[in-house]
Amino acid sequence: MFERLYVMLMKEFLELKRDRWAMFRLVVPMIIQMLVFGYAATFTVYHVKTAILDLDQSQASRNLISHFLATSRFDIVDVAKTQSGITHDIDHDQAVIAIVIHAGFNRNLENGKTAPLQIIVDGTNSNTALIALGYISQIVAQFSADKSSRLPISIANTTVRPIGISFIARPWFNEGLNDRWFFIPGVIGTLTLMQVVSLTAFAIVREREVGTLEQIMVSPIRPFEFILGKTVPFFLIGLADIALVISFGVLWFHIPFVGNPWVMLLGASLFLLAALGMGLLLSTFSQTQQQAFALNFFFVNPFFILSGFAFPIAAMPSLLQWFTVINPLRYFLVVIRAVFLKGVGVAVLWPDLASMALLALVMLTISVLRFRKSLD
Amino acid sequence: MNVRRLYALAFKETLQVWRDPRSLAIALLMPLMQMGMLGYGVSLDIKHVPLCVFDQEHSQASRSIVDSFVSSGWFLISRTLDRQPDLRNVMDRGDCNAAIIIPANFSRTLAATGTASIQAVFDATDVNTTNIAMGYAQGAIAQANAELDAQWAASHGVLPYLVNQVDLEPSTWFNETLDSRNFIIPGVVAVILALVGAQLTSLTISREWERGTMEQLISTPVTALEVMLGKLIPYFVVGLIDAGFCLAAAVFWFHVPFRGNVVTLFVTSLLFLIVVLGIGYLISVHIRSQLGASQIALLVTMLPTTLLSGYTFPIDQMPAPIQALSLAVYPRYYVSILRAIFLKGSNLADLWIPLLGLSVYAIVIIWLAARAFHKRLD
Numbered sequence: 001m002f003e004r005l006y007v008m009l010m011k012e013f014l015e016l017k018r019d020r021w022a023m024f025r026l027v028v029p030m031i032i033q034m035l036v037f038g039y040a041a042t043f044t045v046y047h048v049k050t051a052i053l054d055l056d057q058s059q060a061s062r063n064l065i066s067h068f069l070a071t072s073r074f075d076i077v078d079v080a081k082t083q084s085g086i087t088h089d090i091d092h093d094q095a096v097i098a099i100v101i102h103a104g105f106n107r108n109l110e111n112g113k114t115a116p117l118q119i120i121v122d123g124t125n126s127n128t129a130l131i132a133l134g135y136i137s138q139i140v141a142q143f144s145a146d147k148s149s150r151l152p153i154s155i156a157n158t159t160v161r162p163i164g165i166s167f168i169a170r171p172w173f174n175e176g177l178n179d180r181w182f183f184i185p186g187v188i189g190t191l192t193l194m195q196v197v198s199l200t201a202f203a204i205v206r207e208r209e210v211g212t213l214e215q216i217m218v219s220p221i222r223p224f225e226f227i228l229g230k231t232v233p234f235f236l237i238g239l240a241d242i243a244l245v246i247s248f249g250v251l252w253f254h255i256p257f258v259g260n261p262w263v264m265l266l267g268a269s270l271f272l273l274a275a276l277g278m279g280l281l282l283s284t285f286s287q288t289q290q291q292a293f294a295l296n297f298f299f300v301n302p303f304f305i306l307s308g309f310a311f312p313i314a315a316m317p318s319l320l321q322w323f324t325v326i327n328p329l330r331y332f333l334v335v336i337r338a339v340f341l342k343g344v345g346v347a348v349l350w351p352d353l354a355s356m357a358l359l360a361l362v363m364l365t366i367s368v369l370r371f372r373k374s375l376d
Numbered sequence: 377m378n379v380r381r382l383y384a385l386a387f388k389e390t391l392q393v394w395r396d397p398r399s400l401a402i403a404l405l406m407p408l409m410q411m412g413m414l415g416y417g418v419s420l421d422i423k424h425v426p427l428c429v430f431d432q433e434h435s436q437a438s439r440s441i442v443d444s445f446v447s448s449g450w451f452l453i454s455r456t457l458d459r460q461p462d463l464r465n466v467m468d469r470g471d472c473n474a475a476i477i478i479p480a481n482f483s484r485t486l487a488a489t490g491t492a493s494i495q496a497v498f499d500a501t502d503v504n505t506t507n508i509a510m511g512y513a514q515g516a517i518a519q520a521n522a523e524l525d526a527q528w529a530a531s532h533g534v535l536p537y538l539v540n541q542v543d544l545e546p547s548t549w550f551n552e553t554l555d556s557r558n559f560i561i562p563g564v565v566a567v568i569l570a571l572v573g574a575q576l577t578s579l580t581i582s583r584e585w586e587r588g589t590m591e592q593l594i595s596t597p598v599t600a601l602e603v604m605l606g607k608l609i610p611y612f613v614v615g616l617i618d619a620g621f622c623l624a625a626a627v628f629w630f631h632v633p634f635r636g637n638v639v640t641l642f643v644t645s646l647l648f649l650i651v652v653l654g655i656g657y658l659i660s661v662h663i664r665s666q667l668g669a670s671q672i673a674l675l676v677t678m679l680p681t682t683l684l685s686g687y688t689f690p691i692d693q694m695p696a697p698i699q700a701l702s703l704a705v706y707p708r709y710y711v712s713i714l715r716a717i718f719l720k721g722s723n724l725a726d727l728w729i730p731l732l733g734l735s736v737y738a739i740v741i742i743w744l745a746a747r748a749f750h751k752r753l754d
Contacts, residue, residue, distance in 0.1 A: 025668070039588055068689070124720070126558065127420045130554055134511035165520060171506050178503070179503035202667045293579060293666070301410065306414075334470070344468045346468075
């Protein structure tokens with residue numbers, strides 16, 4: 001058995017070696033994509049284009065505007081003179097936020113009344129709008145607090161002070177709220193899934209389509225050995241890819257790696273087995289490379305979107321949440337993020353590791369069985 | 377160009393599509409299924425943040441703080457903790473996205489000094505969710521403070537302190553409910569069409585090479601232009617049907633508000649399909665193996681369209697070199713066009729910038745594609 005397996009492996013590596021573009025295709029796109037997507041994937045909100053209409057022109061209104069300018073969150077792109085100028089800015093994408101300070105703003109504040117402040121938001125991108133609105137309410141709260149600081153006041157000759165709770169928010173595992181730390185581990189998992197599944201799916205279908213599968217079938221090799229021979233090279237390539245992009249994430253993007261590398265190796269190996277199983281399974285359902293390609297598109301894209309890469313699984317309807325149970329990327333993203341940022345080990349991650357192992361086992365078994373059937 | 381030859385080629389290609397029902401079924405059903413999955417799957421709206429409560433005091437004051445988190449509607453208490461080590465445990469396991477910690481001397485400190493602090497810990501591995509949850513938490517604390525302030529003012533017979541402040545009146549335009557689906561689903565349509573289009577045409581020529589039928593094709597009198605049109609027309613029809621399916625699903629199934637007009641939608645979609653199918657064809661002409669062609673197609677479509685088209689990640693927040701790169705990602709134009717047509721009701725004149733980008737793209741692609749096919753075997 002080992003001799004046959006060895007011959008099969010030799011054949012695969014020879015094929016890879018003779019394809020002078022193979023190494024280039026396997027490595028360079030990974031690095032380029034890592035670079036581009038590492039920089040592109042961000043939900044941070046800075047320099048929001050803001051238009052201002054100040055109808056009060058008072059010290060208070062100017063003070064409020066300077067509070068907005070003090071952060072780098074908002075860029076004032078237009079100081080409008082009329083309400084229709086504001087409308088024009090929002091309609092023509094020149095501003096995303098408009099702040100309208102009505103006449104009497106200062107007078108209301110001086111008299112201890114509530115001063116309304118009108119904010120118009122272009123809600124087209126609801127995520128940006130929601131986060132920007134959060135910043136606005138923080139800035140306005142700060143303005144209110146500065147305006148009348150919480151000094152003790154005296155009532156009937158006794159000094160009392162108003163009471164209030166202060167709130168300390170502590171984001172753990174990523175104190176700076178740097179969302180690259182969130183996305184880059186996700187990019188690593190996604191790139192690996194795409195590469196490994198398509199390589200595996202195509203490898204077998206090509207033999208089928210070109211006609212060399214028949215030659216292999218008449219050789220004494222067994223289905224199990226054939227599949228092992230096909231998967232081992234891709235397993236090794238996948239491991240090398242993961243190691244490469246992880247070191248890129250650590251050295252180039254400075255993502256902290258606080259966990260244990262062995263836990264990462266275990267998680268990556270189980271994930272690769274599941275991805276290989278998926279590629280093999282797809283290949284048993286395709287007669288031609290065109291079909292393999294279509295199936296690949298059909299599955300890999302939803303697996304990528306529905307993995308928790310950017311969209312929280314908790315925000316999905318329960319039917320789709322159930323669908324993500326068969327998605328190996330979902331588990332790997334939990335593992336890779338936890339090992340990178342939280343530094344937790346097998347004791348915490350075992351459910352995800354076990355799920356990937358189970359998925360790998362099921363998919364590999366089904367594909368060996370289906371493959372044996374197609375031999376008869 | 378000879379119409380009869382073109383017809384023959386297009387007819388042959390149509391037959392080929394027709395006689396491979398599995399591929400045809402995938403081409404027609406895949407976009408709809410993807411619409412279903414992605415349309416429901418891509419939501420950033422965190423409705424209920426799982427919250428752990430570590431109340432070390434169990435007083436009336438501490439309970440009213442917890443109540444203000446629950447009554448805000450944004451938090452669901454998933455666990456109550458008793459010991460400090462539990463906190464680390466639940467955060468490590470990801471049982472809750474946020475935990476509030478009320479110190480044992482909370483109400484005493486509040487009464488004595490007028491101020492007491494509450495700590496909230498967030499699992500910031502998911503930064504976007506944390507940002508939103510922190511906003512919700514701040515709102516809950518502000519609500520609790522307003523209530524405390526009103527009680528205090530009433531018991532001292534003075535005006536509430538917090539009244540003297542600015543009242544925010546936000547109004548949201550175009551996507552009034554701030555539902556993330558309304559802005560993501562038009563983007564999903566663009567991404568799916570880009571993927572399906574590339575998948576339809578990127579193997580058409582390389583298949584002829586690998587199957588050995590290229591020699592037959594070359595020995596016929598067809599010209600490069602006829603090959604291009606003959607190969608593209610059948611897939612263009614498939615692509616149009618796909619576009620119709622996806623757009624109809626967006627409007628009638630997902631109820632994304634449609635404020636524009638159908639003609640604008642049709643014209644821009646035609647233009648986009650030309651670009652998408654043309655790029656697939658170009659890949660197919662230049663790369664002879666189906667494996668290579670499909671890998672390149674995957675490379676230039678799947679991740680760039682999802683990440684650089686602006687359909688989830690806002691382009692104006694990217695570093696300048698990446699923004700420049702995104703100009704080459706053709707779905708970005710269609711994403712912004714679809715969004716504007718759906719939510720803002722824009723017409724062709726409003727959309728001249730992305731339309732210009734898409735038109736330039738279409739002209740260059742067609743020009744390259746029309747000249748790409750050479751009748752040579754080497």
